[in-house]
Amino acid sequence: EVQLLESGGGLVQPGGSLRLSCAASGFTFSSYAMNWVRQAPGKGLEWVSGVTGSGGRTYYADSVKGRFTISRDNSQNTVYLQMNSLRAEDTAVYYCAKDRCGDTCFSDFDPWGQGTLVTVSS
Amino acid sequence: DIQMTQSPSFVSASVGDRVTITCRASQGISSWLAWYQQKPGKAPKVLIFLASSLQSGVPTRFSGSGSGTDFTLTISSLQPEDFATYYCQQGKSFPLTFGGGTKVEIK
Numbered sequence: 290e291v292q293l294l295e296s297g298g299g300l301v302q303p304g305g306s307l308r309l310s311c312a313a314s315g316f317t318f319s320s321y322a323m324n325w326v327r328q329a330p331g332k333g334l335e336w337v338s339g340v341t342g343s344g345g346r347t348y349y350a351d352s353v354k355g356r357f358t359i360s361r362d363n364s365q366n367t368v369y370l371q372m373n374s375l376r377a378e379d380t381a382v383y384y385c386a387k388d389r390c391g392d393t394c395f396s397d398f399d400p401w402g403q404g405t406l407v408t409v410s411s
Numbered sequence: 412d413i414q415m416t417q418s419p420s421f422v423s424a425s426v427g428d429r430v431t432i433t434c435r436a437s438q439g440i441s442s443w444l445a446w447y448q449q450k451p452g453k454a455p456k457v458l459i460f461l462a463s464s465l466q467s468g469v470p471t472r473f474s475g476s477g478s479g480t481d482f483t484l485t486i487s488s489l490q491p492e493d494f495a496t497y498y499c500q501q502g503k504s505f506p507l508t509f510g511g512g513t514k515v516e517i518k
Contacts, residue, residue, distance in 0.1 A: 333498065333511050333512045334447075334449075334512075335509065336508065339507070348505045348506070350506045351412075389457075395502055395505075396443060396502035397457055397460045397500060397502050398445070398447075398457065399456075399457045399460070400454075400457075401455055
């Protein structure tokens with residue numbers, strides 16, 4: 290069974306940093322792209338970032354480009370999201386999601402982790 | 412960026428009703444479209460991928476259709492467990508984008 294378990298969320302002040310982790314199991318991790326998707330309280334879904342299976346290519350939403358960095362460690366079956374210069378509008382539940390497509394392509398997300406809440410507030 | 416426009420944003424329906432949700436892309440996305448169901452406090456789950464392919468384990472009352480710019484999710488006979496919010500998502504190009512969501516509530 291594929292499982293994704295996020296960690297690292299919490300309360301951080303504006304301008305601060307946080308690193309999210311997503312530990313994966315149940316599939317050949319390096320064979321699939323991985324994504325981060327977020328959901329602000331009471332709002333819809335927003336794709337944040339994606340990384341290919343090898344980690345060689347990364348993609349970002351304009352809203353986080355230059356502030357967030359996605360990476361992965363295939364030896365640890367873990368994907369990370371380093372979040373810097375955090376703003377109040379980054380407050381959201383952050384979900385890790387496996388891409389269906391494969392190691393170098395992106396299509397849709399299955400499955401998703403349970404999410405980790407990031408709150409940016411002073 | 413490809414904008415995804417869902418309608419309606421809210422549906423009030425009864426058990427047994429047929430429900431149709433539409434999603435329109437601002438440019439052609441071929442069949443690179445997925446539909447998700449999300450219940451309160453839970454992560455989304457994929458129902459349909461590649462516009463019309465039913466995810467394993469999803470009841471056959473759910474179906475998807477369309478290609479290009481216009482897509483539809485149909486629930487043929489609404490069940491109590493189907494009351495949730497539904498989202499479409501395009502996988503054609505970056506940034507990957509979602510529709511605004513459709514909340515299906517009990518009438």
